[in-house]
Amino acid sequence: MTESSPSRDQGTHSNPAPELQPFSTRLLEIGSTFLKLGLISFGGPVAHLSYLRAEFVTKRRWLDDDAYGDLVALCQFLPGPASSQLVFALGMQHAGILGALLASFCFMLPSALLMIGFAYGVESIGDLHEAGWLHGLKLTAVAVVAQAVWGMGKKLCPDRARVSLCLASAAFLLAIPGKYWQIGVIAFGAFMGWLLYRHEIEASAKPVVKVSVKAHVLAAVALLVFVALLLITPALAASMNCKYIALFDSFYRSGALVFGGGHVVLPLLSSETVPRGWLTNDQFLAGYGAVQAVPGPLFTFAGYLGTTIIGGPRGWIGGVLCLFAIFLPAWLLIGGTLPFWNRLRSKVWTQAALRGANAAVVGVLLTALYTPVYTEAVKRTSDIPAILLAFGLLEIWKLPPWLIVLGMAAAGQWIIP
Numbered sequence: 001m002t003e004s005s006p007s008r009d010q011g012t013h014s015n016p017a018p019e020l021q022p023f024s025t026r027l028l029e030i031g032s033t034f035l036k037l038g039l040i041s042f043g044g045p046v047a048h049l050s051y052l053r054a055e056f057v058t059k060r061r062w063l064d065d066d067a068y069g070d071l072v073a074l075c076q077f078l079p080g081p082a083s084s085q086l087v088f089a090l091g092m093q094h095a096g097i098l099g100a101l102l103a104s105f106c107f108m109l110p111s112a113l114l115m116i117g118f119a120y121g122v123e124s125i126g127d128l129h130e131a132g133w134l135h136g137l138k139l140t141a142v143a144v145v146a147q148a149v150w151g152m153g154k155k156l157c158p159d160r161a162r163v164s165l166c167l168a169s170a171a172f173l174l175a176i177p178g179k180y181w182q183i184g185v186i187a188f189g190a191f192m193g194w195l196l197y198r199h200e201i202e203a204s205a206k207p208v209v210k211v212s213v214k215a216h217v218l219a220a221v222a223l224l225v226f227v228a229l230l231l232i233t234p235a236l237a238a239s240m241n242c243k244y245i246a247l248f249d250s251f252y253r254s255g256a257l258v259f260g261g262g263h264v265v266l267p268l269l270s271s272e273t274v275p276r277g278w279l280t281n282d283q284f285l286a287g288y289g290a291v292q293a294v295p296g297p298l299f300t301f302a303g304y305l306g307t308t309i310i311g312g313p314r315g316w317i318g319g320v321l322c323l324f325a326i327f328l329p330a331w332l333l334i335g336g337t338l339p340f341w342n343r344l345r346s347k348v349w350t351q352a353a354l355r356g357a358n359a360a361v362v363g364v365l366l367t368a369l370y371t372p373v374y375t376e377a378v379k380r381t382s383d384i385p386a387i388l389l390a391f392g393l394l395e396i397w398k399l400p401p402w403l404i405v406l407g408m409a410a411a412g413q414w415i416i417p
Contacts, residue, residue, distance in 0.1 A: 026095040027102060033060075034087060034106035038296045041107075042400050044148075044263075045298065048083035056090055063093070074341045077354055079258055080330035081265075084108070084297045088334045097335070104327065111296030112303045116319040118290050119307035122283065123315070134282060136386075136412020137289025138377035140405050143390035144292050145369045148263040150395060152362050161196055162359035165189055169363025174370065182267060183257050186360045193356020194349055201348045215339045223336035226329060230256055247309065247318060248325045251302055256329035263298065264361055265326075267368035269305065274372070278309045281376045293405035302326040386416055 021029075033055065041051045049072060056062045063071075075085040084104065091103025125131070157163045169185045229252060237249035250272040258265045266288060274281055287304035294300070306322030307315040337344070344350055378384065390408055393399045 023095065027099060030091055030095055030099050030103050031106050034091070034103045035109065037087075038107040038110045041295045042402055044292075044401065045081065045083040048297070049086065052083070052086055052090065062090065070341065074337065075334070077350070078330070078333045078337065080255055080333060081297050081299045081327075084299060084327065085330045085334050088331055089338060092335065092338065100331070100335070104331065108297055108300055108323070108327070111291070111294040111300040112319075112323055114294045115287065115291060115300050115304040116307045116316050118287065119304045119315060119319065122286055123308065123311060132413035132416070133409040134286050134289075134412070135377075135379075135383075136408040136410065136416060137405065138282075138285045138373075139383055139386050139412065139416070140289045140292060140390055140408040141285055141373050142369070142377050142387045143394060143404070143408075144289075144401060145263055145266065145365065145373050146387070146391050147394045149362065149365050149369055152358075152365065156355075156358040156362055162355065165192055165356060165359040166363040166366065169360045170366040173364065173367040177367075177371075178271070182364050185364060186357050189360025189363075190353040190357040193359070194353045195356075197352040197355050198348055201351045219336045219339045221336075222332045226256070226332040226336060229328075229332075243310075244318070244321060247306060247322055251306070251322045251325035252328060255299070255326035256333075264365050264368075265299065265301075266373070267364060269301070270368075270372050273305060273309065279305070281372060283308055285373070285376055289405060289409075293402035299323075299326050383416065386411065 037051055037055065041048050053065075053068055057065055057068050071086055071089050072082070075082040075089065078085060084107065087107045088100045088104050092100035095102075153163075153166065157166050169189060172185060173181060233245070233249040233252055237246045251269075254265055254268040254272055258268055270281075270284060273279055274284055284305070287301055287308065291298055291301045291304065300323065302322040302325070303319040305319075307319035309315075309322075310318030378387070386408065390404050393404055394401065
C-alpha cells in the first residue's frame with residue numbers, strides 16, 4: 001500500500017456522501033468553506049478554478065475530476081463569471097438552492113465589502129483628476145487587461161481562423177463602437193464557429209445523466225425568468241424615472257450578456273455607466289484597478305460602481321443592488337441549464353459555436369484594452385515603461401495582482417512623473 005492510501009481513506013471517511021449528512025451540517029460546511037475561499041482566493045478567475053479544485057476535488061472529495069471538468073465546461077459555455085457560476089453549481093449540488101445561494105454569498109462577501117468601502121474612501125477624497133495613486137491604478141488596469149487578452153488569446157485562438165475572427169471583431173468594434181454591437185459580434189462569432197468547425201468535432205460519447213421531471217421544470221422556470229428580465233427591465237427603465245430600476249437594468253444586462261468572465265465585463269459596464277454621467281472615467285478605472293487587489297470574484301466591481309453612483313450615506317444600497325443585478329443572471333443560468341448540460345455539451349454544434357464565440361470574446365476584450373483602458377490611462381510616453389514592467393511581473397514572474405496594484409499605486413504617487 002502506498003503512503004497516499006491512508007490519507008485517501010481518511011479523507012473519504014471524514015467526508016461522507018452529502019445525502020448522509022444532516023442538511024444543517026451541509027449548510028454550515030458550505031458557509032465556512034466558501035467564506036474561507038472568499039478571503040484567500042487572489043489571482044482572478046483562472047486562479048479561482050485551481051482553488052476550487054484543490055478544495056472540493058482533492059481535499060473534500062465532493063466530486064471527481066471528470067465531474068468537476070463538466071461543471072467548468074458548463075460555466076465557460078454560459079455568459080457570466082465562470083468561477084462564481086462554478087461556486088453556485090458546487091453549492092447547488094451539495095445542498096440545493098439554499099446551498100448555492102449561501103456559497104455565492106460567502107464567496108463574494110469579503111471582496112464586496114472591501115469594494116463598497118473603497119467607494120466610500122474615494123468619495124471622501126473628492127477630485128481624483130490629479131491623484132498620482134489613481135494614475136498608478138489606471139496603468140495597472142492596462143497591464144491586467146493586456147495579460148487577460150494575452151492569456152485568453154493563446155488559449156481560445158490557437159489557429160489562423162480564430163485569430164482572424166478575433167482581430168476582425170476588434171477592428172469592427174473600434175470602427176463602430178457600441179454595447180449592442182458587442183453582442184452582435186459574439187453572435188456572429190458563434191455562427192462562424194459553427195460554420196468552420198462543425199465537421200472537425202466528434203460528438204461526445206459520455207453517458208447522459210438522468211434528471212427528474214421536477215428538476216427539469218424548475219430549470220425551465222429559471223430560464224424563463226432569465227429571459228423575461230432581459231426583455232422587461234429595459235422597458236421599465238425607459239418608462240419609469242427611477243435610478244434604481246435603471247441601475248438594475250444596466251447591471252443585469254451586463255451580467256447576462258458578457259462572455260469570457262470578469263475582465264470582459266469592463267467594456268459593457270463602461271458603456272452603461274460613464275456615457276450617462278453616472279460616474280467619471282477616473283472613478284471607473286480607479287475601481288477597476290482596486291478590484292485586482294482584493295480576493296474573490298472580479299464582478300464585485302459592481303459593488304463599487306453602485307455605491308459610487310448613488311453616493312452619500314445610502315450609497316451602499318446602490319452597491320448591494322448592483323451586486324445582486326450582475327450576479328442574478330449567472331444564478332438563473334446555472335440553475336436553468338445544469339439539468340440539461342450533459343446532453344447539451346455532447347452536441348457538435350454547441351462545441352463548434354463556442355469556439356467561434358470565444359474567439360470573438362477575445363476581440364471584444366482587445367477593443368476594451370485600447371479604449372477605454374489604454375486611452376484613459378496613458379497620458380505620456382513615460383507611462384509605457386511602467387505598463388511593460390507591470391505586465392512582465394504579472395505574466396512572466398507570476399507575481400500576485402494585489403502586489404502589483406499596491407506597487408503601481410505607490411509608484412504613481414511618488415515615482416511615475
